[in-house]
Amino acid sequence: MLEQSYYSKADEIISQHGRTQKALIPIIQDIQSCYRYLPAELLSYVAKQLGINEAKAYSVATFYENFSFEAKGKYVIRVCDGTACHVRKSTLILDKLYKELNLSKEKHTTEDMLFTLETVSCLGACGLAPVLTVNDEVHAAMTPEKVSALIAKLKEEEQ
Amino acid sequence: MEYITIDTKRVPIEGEKNILSLIRKAGIDLPTFCYHSELSIYGACRMCVVEDDRGRIFASCSEQPRDGMVIHTNSKKIQSYRRLIIELLLSSHCRDCTTCQKNGSCSLQDLAYRVGVHAVRFLNNKKQIPLDMSSPSIVRDPNKCILCGDCVRTCDEIQGIGAIDFAFRGSETQVMPAFNRDLADTDCVGCGQCAVVCPTAAITVRTNVTEIWDAIGNPNIRVVVQVAPAVRVAVGDSFNIPKGENSFGKLVTALRIMGFDEVYDTSFGADLTVMEESKELAQRLEKNEKLPLFTSCCPGWVKYCENRYPDLTDNISTCRSPQGMLSPLIKDYFKDKDEAENKKTIVVSIMPCTAKKGEILRPDNFTDGMQDTDYVITTQEVIRMIKQVGIQFESLEAEAADMPFAVASGGGTIFGTTGGVTEAVLRRLAKDKSYQNLSNISYVGVRGEDSVKEASVMLGDREVKIAVVHGLADAGRLLDKVKAGEVEYDFVEVMACRRGCIMGGGQPPFAGARTKKKRMEGLYKADTMSNIRYPDENPVLLQMYETTIKGKEHKLFHRHMVEK
Ligand code: SF4
Numbered sequence: 198m199l200e201q202s203y204y205s206k207a208d209e210i211i212s213q214h215g216r217t218q219k220a221l222i223p224i225i226q227d228i229q230s231c232y233r234y235l236p237a238e239l240l241s242y243v244a245k246q247l248g249i250n251e252a253k254a255y256s257v258a259t260f261y262e263n264f265s266f267e268a269k270g271k272y273v274i275r276v277c278d279g280t281a282c283h284v285r286k287s288t289l290i291l292d293k294l295y296k297e298l299n300l301s302k303e304k305h306t307t308e309d310m311l312f313t314l315e316t317v318s319c320l321g322a323c324g325l326a327p328v329l330t331v332n333d334e335v336h337a338a339m340t341p342e343k344v345s346a347l348i349a350k351l352k353e354e355e356q
Numbered sequence: 357m358e359y360i361t362i363d364t365k366r367v368p369i370e371g372e373k374n375i376l377s378l379i380r381k382a383g384i385d386l387p388t389f390c391y392h393s394e395l396s397i398y399g400a401c402r403m404c405v406v407e408d409d410r411g412r413i414f415a416s417c418s419e420q421p422r423d424g425m426v427i428h429t430n431s432k433k434i435q436s437y438r439r440l441i442i443e444l445l446l447s448s449h450c451r452d453c454t455t456c457q458k459n460g461s462c463s464l465q466d467l468a469y470r471v472g473v474h475a476v477r478f479l480n481n482k483k484q485i486p487l488d489m490s491s492p493s494i495v496r497d498p499n500k501c502i503l504c505g506d507c508v509r510t511c512d513e514i515q516g517i518g519a520i521d522f523a524f525r526g527s528e529t530q531v532m533p534a535f536n537r538d539l540a541d542t543d544c545v546g547c548g549q550c551a552v553v554c555p556t557a558a559i560t561v562r563t564n565v566t567e568i569w570d571a572i573g574n575p576n577i578r579v580v581v582q583v584a585p586a587v588r589v590a591v592g593d594s595f596n597i598p599k600g601e602n603s604f605g606k607l608v609t610a611l612r613i614m615g616f617d618e619v620y621d622t623s624f625g626a627d628l629t630v631m632e633e634s635k636e637l638a639q640r641l642e643k644n645e646k647l648p649l650f651t652s653c654c655p656g657w658v659k660y661c662e663n664r665y666p667d668l669t670d671n672i673s674t675c676r677s678p679q680g681m682l683s684p685l686i687k688d689y690f691k692d693k694d695e696a697e698n699k700k701t702i703v704v705s706i707m708p709c710t711a712k713k714g715e716i717l718r719p720d721n722f723t724d725g726m727q728d729t730d731y732v733i734t735t736q737e738v739i740r741m742i743k744q745v746g747i748q749f750e751s752l753e754a755e756a757a758d759m760p761f762a763v764a765s766g767g768g769t770i771f772g773t774t775g776g777v778t779e780a781v782l783r784r785l786a787k788d789k790s791y792q793n794l795s796n797i798s799y800v801g802v803r804g805e806d807s808v809k810e811a812s813v814m815l816g817d818r819e820v821k822i823a824v825v826h827g828l829a830d831a832g833r834l835l836d837k838v839k840a841g842e843v844e845y846d847f848v849e850v851m852a853c854r855r856g857c858i859m860g861g862g863q864p865p866f867a868g869a870r871t872k873k874k875r876m877e878g879l880y881k882a883d884t885m886s887n888i889r890y891p892d893e894n895p896v897l898l899q900m901y902e903t904t905i906k907g908k909e910h911k912l913f914h915r916h917m918v919e920k
């Protein structure tokens with residue numbers, strides 16, 4: 198069970214979009230942008246409120262890669278692993294980030310909830326390869342050195 | 357008249373909504389995985405592809421017929437296309453057919469043979485996913501799923517439950533409950549209708565055959581078996597017996613050969629249910645409380661009501677189901693004998709139903725804290741046992757069941773189809789039990805395949821309003837109306853499966869429209885042929901009510917509500 202405030206927030210978002218089945222996606226999008234992830238309990242709650250089967254709602258939420266049931270860190274780093282970036286050695290960038298942040302393929306988020314590391318298929322910015330984003334900010338032509346500097350800077354900002 | 361041409365044959369369009377139906381009408385059994393006449397059209401499996409005279413290839417299940425169309429169902433192109441689809445399906449499917457539950461009744465296996473796939477060129481590099489064994493009724497093996505979506509649509513559209521759906525996408529797609537929970541932790545009622553439509557062994561009936569052979573092989577155990585009404589009109593399906601023919605007598609003989617010690621008829625239990633439920637209805641009508649009375653003989657329905665309409669559970673009859681009444685009575689009957697012979701009696705039920713496997717585990721169905729029915733096996737499982745022994749079922753002489761639980765009324769037998777329970781209860785409550793009046797009751801509107809049937813009868817000077825519904829999605833819609841006060845009834849019969857137990861999740865699969873009808877007719881015929889039409893004509897039962905049962909009705913025949 199989540200805290201009551203989560204459900205009140207969900208109610209608020211539902212009332213903004215209207216209690217109709219087709220509002221499912223916009224509602225869970227808003228919930229996700231509010232909490233930076235989609236709490237499983239809220240998906241079930243919203244489904245119930247809209248009269249949608251829980252399994253159907255889960256089906257929708259898992260279809261789109263954008264939705265995540267895992268709580269994410271403050272900084273979500275997405276490393277592009279599309280063809281262009283891959284050819285330009287995005288793997289080195291990724292490895293560096295795994296090391297710097299002590300993360301792995303299975304562990305996406307740091308203990309202190311500061312960083313989440315993900316890969317994406319293509320960010321559509323192949324000219325800037327290899328590229329990564331931190332939340333909505335784009336970092337082009339990355340190298341392992343630039344990665345270290347970036348992480349150090351972000352950590353410093355948090356001090 | 358509009359026509360289309362199917363492989364040289366001119367076929368008139370008579371309201372068919374898709375080309376597939378016309379092809380089938382033309383006598384060609386086009387292979388399909390995802391088309392079911394009672395479900396919405398999904399168009400995912402592509403097995404039903406055909407070619408038109410311009411070389412266009414399309415899925416015939418999702419294409420409307422137009423006048424003058426020319427369709428080829430078996431061109432070279434189509435043949436290789438179909439073969440490729442099957443080959444691709446097999447490429448990510450385990451191929452241990454010899455040990456599979458579905459061996460011999462698997463559509464994938466059948467179609468691989470039919471379209472002529474002799475080798476699979478692709479390697480299966482899918483990771484093994486663990487089975488879901490959490491439900492007492494069905495087993496899910498996602499490794500064998502071909503993603504046709506039949507189960508998803510059945511559970512959602514017919515049963516209104518939606519316990520399972522697709523999750524993820526692309527090569528990651530799987531059918532699963534929300535959050536990949538165990539089926540036991542969902543609203544699944546165990547009706548098994550998903551297993552009925554699943555073309556492979558991705559969803560199968562959970563089997564208890566081994567336990568039963570073990571019990572039969574143990575000399576210290578008396579293995580008693582009871583056979584539900586709907587089983588008798590379906591068990592012959594696998595033995596070349598005409599559809600819907602009553603094979604109860606042959607089944608009794610077969611069960612004796614297999615080694616069961618006593619063979620009883622669950623219809624006797626149904627008679628008990630009629631006695632108890634009529635009493636309950638009369639009482640509630642008199643007090644005008646907890647109406648409408650809901651029937652309780654279908655465990656899928658009871659669970660559905662508990663899950664979705666918890667505020668209406670008081671309306672459910674406190675009666676146990678027929679198996680639930682007969683089993684404790686059997687155990688009571690053998691109590692002294694067991695002690696004297698130092699034996700243990702176990703009761704096995706042969707049921708058309710997968711939800712019954714769950715019903716027997718419910719504490720509110722226990723007597724003195726003990727489980728009454730030890731195992732439930734389905735019609736499918738008993739067919740398998742008959743085949744294991746090698747019994748030539750079709751040529752068996754029919755035998756009668758064992759006394760005392762062999763004599764049952766026709767009213768008890770028609771429990772196996774929608775409307776049967778209601779009709780039996782009405783016969784019992786009717787003051788005028790003349791042949792003519794009983795026939796009138798048959799035609800008040802409780803028989804037939806309509807999803808919701810309404811009737812009204814006079815009991816004394818009270819008009820009793822009745823609804824009969826089958827299929828849980830329709831039941832849900834009816835309940836919503838009841839709650840909203842749009843409709844008012846005194847008695848509502850609900851069966852989870854469409855057409856009732858004759859189409860239960862444990863019945864032999866591949867029953868088409870004709871078989872469904874024949875099974876229904878088979879039960880009504882058994883009723884007509886019975887010389888006892890209603891339970892208060894059942895001499896054995898009446899005598900027991902005076903003697904052995906006396907004073908124990910509540911203990912043996914009603915659910916004991918347990919504090920949660
Ligand atoms: S058994 Fe019935 S309720 Fe359960 S998943 Fe299958 S169709 Fe749905």
Ligand code: SF4
Binds near residue numbers: 501506553554555559
């Ligand atoms: S489990 Fe069976 S019915 Fe359901 S999608 Fe898979 S193959 Fe089809």
Ligand code: FES
Binds near residue numbers: 417
């Ligand atoms: S039956 Fe037509 S696509 Fe499956």
